[in-house]
Amino acid sequence: MPLFDLPLEQLRSYTSDVQPPLDLDSFWDQSIAEARTFALDATFAPVHNHLTVIDTFDVTFAGFDGAPIKGWLHVPAHRDATVQLPVVVQFMGYSGGRGLVNQETKWAQAGYAQFIMDTRGQGWGGHAGDTADPHPSAGDVAFAGLMTRGVAHQDTYYFRRVYIDAFRAVEAAQSHPAVDKNKVILAGVSQGGGIAVATAGLAAGRLDGVIAALPDVPFLQDFPRAIDISPRGPYPEIAGFLARHRNRYASILEVLNYFDGVHLGRRAEVPALYSVAQMDDVCPPSTVFASFNSYGSAGGTVAKEIEVYRFNNHEGGQEHQWIRQLEFLRELPV
Numbered sequence: 001m002p003l004f005d006l007p008l009e010q011l012r013s014y015t016s017d018v019q020p021p022l023d024l025d026s027f028w029d030q031s032i033a034e035a036r037t038f039a040l041d042a043t044f045a046p047v048h049n050h051l052t053v054i055d056t057f058d059v060t061f062a063g064f065d066g067a068p069i070k071g072w073l074h075v076p077a078h079r080d081a082t083v084q085l086p087v088v089v090q091f092m093g094y095s096g097g098r099g100l101v102n103q104e105t106k107w108a109q110a111g112y113a114q115f116i117m118d119t120r121g122q123g124w125g126g127h128a129g130d131t132a133d134p135h136p137s138a139g140d141v142a143f144a145g146l147m148t149r150g151v152a153h154q155d156t157y158y159f160r161r162v163y164i165d166a167f168r169a170v171e172a173a174q175s176h177p178a179v180d181k182n183k184v185i186l187a188g189v190s191q192g193g194g195i196a197v198a199t200a201g202l203a204a205g206r207l208d209g210v211i212a213a214l215p216d217v218p219f220l221q222d223f224p225r226a227i228d229i230s231p232r233g234p235y236p237e238i239a240g241f242l243a244r245h246r247n248r249y250a251s252i253l254e255v256l257n258y259f260d261g262v263h264l265g266r267r268a269e270v271p272a273l274y275s276v277a278q279m280d281d282v283c284p285p286s287t288v289f290a291s292f293n294s295y296g297s298a299g300g301t302v303a304k305e306i307e308v309y310r311f312n313n314h315e316g317g318q319e320h321q322w323i324r325q326l327e328f329l330r331e332l333p334v
Contacts, residue, residue: 038066063165074108086183091192097129143241193218201264
């Protein structure tokens with residue numbers, strides 16, 4: 001894939017024209033308050049993972065509307081039980097669930113507690129899932145996939161449920177005795193990176209203990225531009241829907257606006273290390289820079305960095321970025 005988006009010097013200053021809904025904060029305040037009316041009920045059942053250096057727990061907790069959400073908690077085996085560990089709460093890419101019991105363990109290998117949230121209704125991709133999405137989408141029509149499920153209204157949109165699940169996943173991770181509840185790191189690639197951005201914004205002023213975000217080639221940023229220029233999924237699901245429902249563009253943008261990482265990340269208060277790939281035709285670099293340039297700006301100055309991978313597509317930095325993330329975390333003043 002050739003370079004198809006703005007030149008890097010323009011990307012570094014690119015900002016989105018999208019404006020947040022006037023009731024964005026109250027919408028999420030109400031959504032979180034409703035979620036907290038349900039007991040978290042986080043359970044951690046030890047499971048055999050076929051590994052000698054990592055212990056794993058099968059997690060269940062109450063997400064949006066109290067629905068049970070699955071996950072894994074990995075911790076280093078033979079750890080000092082008197083020392084609580086910083087925890088990386090990891091969100092998965094689009095189509096991926098939590099995976100097999102020993103499929104994703106690298107953060108635990110590096111000495112962290114690693115909490116992987118299963119994404120409701122997903123798991124048909126590279127990582128299997130175990131969490132259903134039982135909630136209706138107001139009887140509306142949708143394009144194949146999840147990007148337009150419930151998009152008739154922000155109350156019923158699919159990603160409202162996912163973002164609330166993610167917020168509660170942080171609370172669930174904090175509840176385990178091996179975890180230092182004051183050292184939570186949010187991480188993910190693609191959709192997972194977008195969820196990490198959103199959760200960092202939702203946590204600000206609502207949830208203590210989050211200390212950093214690691215959005216890697218994040219999805220769900222700057223929806224209007226992404227819909228216009230992304231040639232490869234999942235954004236084209238929205239364009240495909242609008243190709244048949246030609247009169248709904250404005251109303252759908254109004255709904256997506258509540259879930260745009262450009263707005264939610266702006267409210268974040270913790271340091272962030274982003275990554276972007278200049279040949280990325282799934283999450284175009286301008287949409288990632290729109291998010292990065294907005295991140296943390298609502299409250300003043302937040303420490304943030306972005307790694308640019310000029311010759312990569314949506315795979316991004318992969319193992320190179322993970323090393324950079326480890327270095328970034330070790331430099332945090334906490």
